[in-house]
Amino acid sequence: MKIRSKILLGFLILATMLALAGAYSIFEFRLIGTSVQNLLDDNYRSITAAKTMIEALEREDSGLLLMLSGKWKEGRETIRSADGAFRGALETAGNNLTIDGELNYVNAIRNRYKTYARLWDRPVDGADQQGKLKWYLTEVHPRFMNVKTAVQSLMDLNDDAMYDTASVLKNRAHRAIMPGIIAILSALAFTIVFNFFINIYVVNPIISLKRAIDHFMETNEPVRVTVETRDEIHELAASVSDLTSMARISR
Amino acid sequence: MRPQIVIRYVGFVLLFNALFLFLSAILSGINMDSALFPLLYSAVVTALLGVFPIIFVPGPDYIHNQEGLYIVVSGWLLSCLVGALPYIMWGGPFTFTNAWFESVSGFTTTGSSIISDIEVLPVGLLFWRATTHWIGGIGIIVFMLAVLPATGHAAMVLSKSEISSLAVENFRYRTRKTLHILLVVYLGLTVLESIGLLLAGMNLFDAVTHAFATIATGGFSTRNLNVAAFDNALIELIIMVFMILSGIHFALIFLAMTEQAKRLWNSSIVQYYLVSMGAGILLVAINIHGRVYEGWLAAFRYAAFQVISLGTSTGFATADTAIWPGFAMLVLIFFTLQCACAGSTSGGIKADRMLIFWKSFVSQFRKLRHPKAVISIRLDDTVIEPPVIEAGLLYIALYLIVVFISTLVLAFMGIDALSAFSGSAAAMGNVGPGFGTVSSLANFSLLPAAAKWVLSIVMLLGRLEIFGLLMFVFHRFIR
Numbered sequence: 001m002k003i004r005s006k007i008l009l010g011f012l013i014l015a016t017m018l019a020l021a022g023a024y025s026i027f028e029f030r031l032i033g034t035s036v037q038n039l040l041d042d043n044y045r046s047i048t049a050a051k052t053m054i055e056a057l058e059r060e061d062s063g064l065l066l067m068l069s070g071k072w073k074e075g076r077e078t079i080r081s082a083d084g085a086f087r088g089a090l091e092t093a094g095n096n097l098t099i100d101g102e103l104n105y106v107n108a109i110r111n112r113y114k115t116y117a118r119l120w121d122r123p124v125d126g127a128d129q130q131g132k133l134k135w136y137l138t139e140v141h142p143r144f145m146n147v148k149t150a151v152q153s154l155m156d157l158n159d160d161a162m163y164d165t166a167s168v169l170k171n172r173a174h175r176a177i178m179p180g181i182i183a184i185l186s187a188l189a190f191t192i193v194f195n196f197f198i199n200i201y202v203v204n205p206i207i208s209l210k211r212a213i214d215h216f217m218e219t220n221e222p223v224r225v226t227v228e229t230r231d232e233i234h235e236l237a238a239s240v241s242d243l244t245s246m247a248r249i250s251r
Numbered sequence: 252m253r254p255q256i257v258i259r260y261v262g263f264v265l266l267f268n269a270l271f272l273f274l275s276a277i278l279s280g281i282n283m284d285s286a287l288f289p290l291l292y293s294a295v296v297t298a299l300l301g302v303f304p305i306i307f308v309p310g311p312d313y314i315h316n317q318e319g320l321y322i323v324v325s326g327w328l329l330s331c332l333v334g335a336l337p338y339i340m341w342g343g344p345f346t347f348t349n350a351w352f353e354s355v356s357g358f359t360t361t362g363s364s365i366i367s368d369i370e371v372l373p374v375g376l377l378f379w380r381a382t383t384h385w386i387g388g389i390g391i392i393v394f395m396l397a398v399l400p401a402t403g404h405a406a407m408v409l410s411k412s413e414i415s416s417l418a419v420e421n422f423r424y425r426t427r428k429t430l431h432i433l434l435v436v437y438l439g440l441t442v443l444e445s446i447g448l449l450l451a452g453m454n455l456f457d458a459v460t461h462a463f464a465t466i467a468t469g470g471f472s473t474r475n476l477n478v479a480a481f482d483n484a485l486i487e488l489i490i491m492v493f494m495i496l497s498g499i500h501f502a503l504i505f506l507a508m509t510e511q512a513k514r515l516w517n518s519s520i521v522q523y524y525l526v527s528m529g530a531g532i533l534l535v536a537i538n539i540h541g542r543v544y545e546g547w548l549a550a551f552r553y554a555a556f557q558v559i560s561l562g563t564s565t566g567f568a569t570a571d572t573a574i575w576p577g578f579a580m581l582v583l584i585f586f587t588l589q590c591a592c593a594g595s596t597s598g599g600i601k602a603d604r605m606l607i608f609w610k611s612f613v614s615q616f617r618k619l620r621h622p623k624a625v626i627s628i629r630l631d632d633t634v635i636e637p638p639v640i641e642a643g644l645l646y647i648a649l650y651l652i653v654v655f656i657s658t659l660v661l662a663f664m665g666i667d668a669l670s671a672f673s674g675s676a677a678a679m680g681n682v683g684p685g686f687g688t689v690s691s692l693a694n695f696s697l698l699p700a701a702a703k704w705v706l707s708i709v710m711l712l713g714r715l716e717i718f719g720l721l722m723f724v725f726h727r728f729i730r
Contacts, residue, residue, distance in 0.1 A: 006307055013299045020295060024288055174342040179292055182336060186296050190303070193258060197307045200255055228309050 003202060003231045010194045014187050021183030028176035035169050042098035043162040049093040050155035053109070054148060056086035061144050064120065068132045079120055086113065093154060099161050105154040112150050116143040205233045209240060216244050257321045259308040264326035264391060265301030268333050269294045271382045275337070279375020286375035289340035297333045323392050324715060324723035330391050331355045331711075334383050341376055348700040355707040357383030358391070359714035360596060362470025362566035362683030363674075365696045365703065369475050374456065377473050381460035387714070388467025388497075388596040389437045393430060429502075436501040437596075439508075440493060441466045447489040453481065465493045468596045470566025470683040476692065477568045484552065487569055491559050498524065498563035498591025519631050520592055524602040527589070531558045531582050538579045543570075554579075557691070562586035564598040566683025568691030580686055584673060587682045588654075598681030598713050600650050604643040606630065611640055649717050654679050657709045664702050674698075678709040 001009075059082035067075030090113070094106045119140055205227045212223040223244040227234040272294035279287040314322070331354045338350035345353070349365045356363045357380055366372065372380070441462050448458035457473055464471050474480035478490060496504060499521055507515035515521060536547070536554035544550040553570040560567045561583050572583060590599020610628045617626050628635045654675045661671035666688070673685030674695070684691040688698075695703065712720050 001306055009306060010303065013303055017296055017299060020292060024292060171342045175289070175340060178340045178342070179288075182292070182296060182340065186300060190300060193304065196258075197255065197304070201307065230309070 001231065003233065006231070007198075010190075014190060017183045017186055017190075021179035024179045025176045028172050032169055032172045032176065035165060035172065038098075039162060039165045039169070042096065043158045043165065045096050046093050046098070046102070046158040047155055047162070049089040049096070050151050050158070052089035053086050053093075053151045054155075056082040056089065057144065057148055057151070060086070060120075061140075064136070064140060068136060083117065099157060102154070102157060105150065105157055109147065109150040109154060112143070112147045116140075116147050119143065201229050201231075202233060205237065209233075209237055213240065213244070220248060222248065252315065252317050252321065253311070255304070255308045256311050256314060256318055257325060258304045259310070260314075260322040261325045261329055262301040262304035262308075264322075264330060265297050265333060266305070267301075267391065268330055268386070269298035269301055271386060272297060272333075272337065272379065275375050275379035275382060278378050279373060282374045284373030284375055286337060286341055286373040286379075289337040290375050290379060292340060293333065293336035296336065300333075320719060320722055324719055326392055327358065327711065327715065330386070331358050331707075334358055334379075337376060337379055341373075343371075344696065346700075348703050349696075352695065352703040352707050353380070354383060355710050356683075357469070357471065358387035359681050359710040360384050360388050360467045360469040360564070360598065361678060361681040361710045361713075362464065363678065363689070363706070363710075364471065364694050367475075367694060367696050369473065378456070378460060380471050381463040381469075381473075384467040384469030384471055385441070385463035388463075388469060389433055393433055432505045433501050436504050436508075437466060440496060440504075444489065444493040447493075448486060451485040451489055452483055453486060461490065462493070464567070465490055465565060466497050466596065468494065468497050468563050468565045468591070468598070468681075470560070472567065478556070479569045479692070487552070487556050490567060491556055494559050494563045494565045494567070495525075495528075497565070498595050498597045500592045500594030502594055517631070520603050520606055523606045524592055527602070527605075528558060528562050528586070531562060531586055535575075535579045535582050538576050538582075542576050543574065557583060558586055561682055561684075562590065563595075564590040564680050564682045566677070566691075568684060571690060571692045572684075573686055573690035573693070580673075584676060584686075587673070587676045587680050587685070588650075590680050590682070598679075600647055600680070603630075604647055607635060607640055607643045608647055610635075611644065646717065650679065650713075653709060653712055653717065657705055660705050661698075661702050664699055666698065666702060674706060675709060678706040679713040681710060681713050 060079050063075045063078030063082060065075075066078060090106070090109060093109075097103050097106065205225065208225045209223070212225050215221060216223050223237075223241050225237045225241070227237045272290055276287060276290035276294055279290050331351065334354035334357060335347075335350035338345040338353055339347060344366055352363075352365055355361070362384070369377070444462040444465055445458045448461055449455060453461065460471075460473050461478075463469070470477075472478060472480070478487060481487075499515070500518075503515045503518055503521065506512075532551070532555045535558055536550045539554060540547055540550035544553060556567070556569045557572055559565075564587075572580065575583075588600055589602060589605050591597035591602055593601045593603045607628065607630070610630075614626045614628055618624065628640060654672070657675035657679065658668075658672045661675060662668055666674070670685060670687030670689050673687060674689045675685075677683055677685040677689070684693075689695055695706070698706075
């Protein structure tokens with residue numbers, strides 16, 4: 001192989017390593033971008049919806065307690081606005097099913113909430129304070145906790161999925177960086193070897209040839225330089241040897 | 252010395268690794284798993300780095316012994332380095348230290364692992380892991396030379412540098428024939444075991460990867476519970492048979508298969524290897540019977556597998572030996588130190604040297620009784636010359652010194668004495684599991700990073716039979 005091809009090959013190898021590393025890093029970074037978007041779109045939206053539901057539930061619970069304490073109108077108003085917020089958040093969660101089995105969690109919330117909401121239509125009336133408290137503790141509170149637990153489960157599910165996605169992101173970031181590091185280190189090692197070869201097979205023979213020519217000019221002894229490779233340097237050495245032989249004859 | 256010649260031949264080694272990385276990448280691609288790019292990129296980088304010196308440096312007419320040594324050691328070190336690339340790129344539990352440890356453990360056929368959950372690894376990476384065993388088992392340079400045509404004089408120098416000095420003595424063939432025998436026996440045993448395991452109920456992937464690990468006497472499994480995960484007596488029996496065969500000098504297996512079956516049985520080394528292992532199985536079975544296993548059948552089944560596994564330096568496991576009584580552990584540690592025959596894929600001190608040691612011991616004893624007697628030591632029909640005996644005994648002494656120093660260093664890092672000693676002995680013998688925190692069903696992930704580096708150096712020392720690596724490192728100082 002000719003020197004030109006060898007040098008070209010060396011640079012092509014360097015370029016290939018870096019190009020591949022770059023291409024893969026870009027590919028992985030694009031995936032990271034998509035994963036981050038998915039993280040926000042899928043899991044974070046559901047988590048926000050779950051938080052809204054829990055907040056709405058707390059407000060409904062307060063509204064019910066207001067009604068039981070005689071502030072009927074104020075309690076009704078609180079429950080009505082919280083119910084709207086809850087149903088809105090539940091719809092958001094229902095439209096954002098991105099994890100296996102998430103529909104079951106949403107359905108569980110819907111069913112439990114239906115049972116819970118039925119209680120507000122006929123809040124205990126006419127009973128004494130003790131009776132109202134008993135009704136609240138035996139009927140309302142367990143159902144409230146049921147719904148809250150179901151919402152919490154949905155939130156946990158999305159939290160776990162978010163953690164998994166974050167782990168995947170961490171791995172992707174690692175995979176995006178590593179080819180670059182490997183390419184840089186390999187390119188460094190390759191450059192050292194390349195430089196060594198250029199010295200051994202290009203620079204050193206040229207220096208030897210120059211010395212031999214100088215020696216020829218001083219002593220008129222024939223130029224004999226051994227070149228291992230079969231490239232332009234080899235041809236040059238042969239030509240110089242022929243040239244000096246001819247020069248000796250003509251002298 | 253001509254560094255360019257060393258680099259040229261190391262280029263061949265890299266190309267050879269790249270070929271197997273490509274194969275693993277293809278498997279990964281078929282399964283569409285997450286190791287595809289790490290394997291593919293590693294293969295491309297390795298191939299590019301390997302092909303350049305081959306093109307640039309003209310082939311030499313001869314290789315000096317010193318160059319041969321440098322090629323072999325550099326080939327091993329670079330193989331371990333490029334072997335770690337797919338692990339590093341894949342990530343997960345693989346930090347640089349862990350990836351290096353896993354790669355060195357693979358190529359040296361040690362089989363110690365830092366992975367707690369092997370089953371989460373993608374298929375392509377598991378295959379590469381098993382392949383490092385298979386490439387390293389026969390010796391990467393020998394493998395390369397056996398496959399490459401017309402390496403001529405270089406093959407002789409390189410194979411002399413690569414193959415155990417004891418084994419070279421026993422191979423009485425020309426270099427090309429020796430390489431041919433090694434390759435035929437190696438491939439033959441691998442194919443036969445794969446078929447056997449397949450018929451016994453393993454799937455193709457498990458059968459091939461376990462055959463790779465058995466014939467190379469490696470020990471990497473694709474399951475967290477190692478071979479115990481299959482809970483299949485037939486599979487255990489097949490693996491045991493092939494572990495024993497892989498521990499015998501390949502030339503003897505070749506002879507037994509082709510012309511002289513009795514040569515195998517008449518070999519005093521093989522007799523010693525089999526008898527010592529039989530005695531070990533008996534002692535361990537008696538010791539664990541009633542204490543760990545109620546029935547004799549179970550005691551013999553588990554004793555046999557564990558003794559053969561450690562006694563051939565494979566390191567597969569079907570039982571948690573960490574809970575076995577102290578006596579059984581000590582017997583297993585003896586086999587961890589001794590291992591199998593030279594000329595096989597096994598590590599350790601080797602049965603050949605142990606037999607020379609015992610015979611020297613008896614001979615010395617006789618000399619004390621008959622000071623003027625001329626007593627020669629024989630192995631079969633061959634008189635063992637004093638320099639060979641000295642070299643063998645020196646090797647045993649050095650071997651134990653390395654194990655002791657490694658134990659001291661690990662203990663200094665806070666590792667308990669049993670784990671430090673058994674881990675060091677297992678690394679030096681390329682066996683794999685030790686006892687304590689590094690027992691057969693545990694792993695090396697909990698060791699500090701520095702300990703993993705120490706053990707990886709010990710594994711390389713064991714695989715290159717101490718002198719190779721020492722001469723490579725201290726070449727400039729020892730003239």
